Amino acid sequence: MSDCIFCKIAQGTIPSEIAYEDDELIAFKDIQPLAPVHLVIIPKIHLRSLNDVKPENEGLIGHLFGVIKRLAEEFGVAESGYRVVTNTGTDGGQVVGHLHFHLIGGQALNARIG
Numbered sequence: 001m002s003d004c005i006f007c008k009i010a011q012g013t014i015p016s017e018i019a020y021e022d023d024e025l026i027a028f029k030d031i032q033p034l035a036p037v038h039l040v041i042i043p044k045i046h047l048r049s050l051n052d053v054k055p056e057n058e059g060l061i062g063h064l065f066g067v068i069k070r071l072a073e074e075f076g077v078a079e080s081g082y083r084v085v086t087n088t089g090t091d092g093g094q095v096v097g098h099l100h101f102h103l104i105g106g107q108a109l110n111a112r113i114g
């Protein structure tokens with residue numbers, strides 16, 4: 001989508017600190033990190049949210065979680081612990097309308113959500 005900031009990051013037209021990239025996914029550092037490790041992992045195709053995921057996308061989502069697991073190891077939080085979050089829709093606090101997953105760690109996180 002032409003006016004989507006995360007599509008622009010995926011296309012390289014907006015710069016980002018890329019942590020991982022392949023044909024299907026890109027992971028980059030969040031511009032306003034909530035913790036010492038805060039990555040955003042997105043599919044390159046424009047899906048608005050988890051609500052847009054169809055059965056044919058489920059292989060992609062499985063791959064995405066495998067990449068998240070490896071990034072947690074690479075960024076040194078696999079053992080200490082981390083959180084994976086996908087905000088969905090207005091009440092879910094989604095600001096950017098392109099499906100994305102936050103990988104947050106590197107400090108003890110509040111156990112309560114919301």
Ligand code: AMP
Nearest residue numbers: 016029030031032040087093094095096
């Ligand atoms: P949300 O839609 O609330 O799940 O979160 C969107 C996230 O994207 C926020 O944590 C922002 O800090 C992050 N973000 C927005 N623009 C950029 C950007 N250009 N580069 C990196 N992260 C961004």
Ligand code: ZN
Nearest residue numbers: 004007046098
């Ligand atoms: Zn997009």
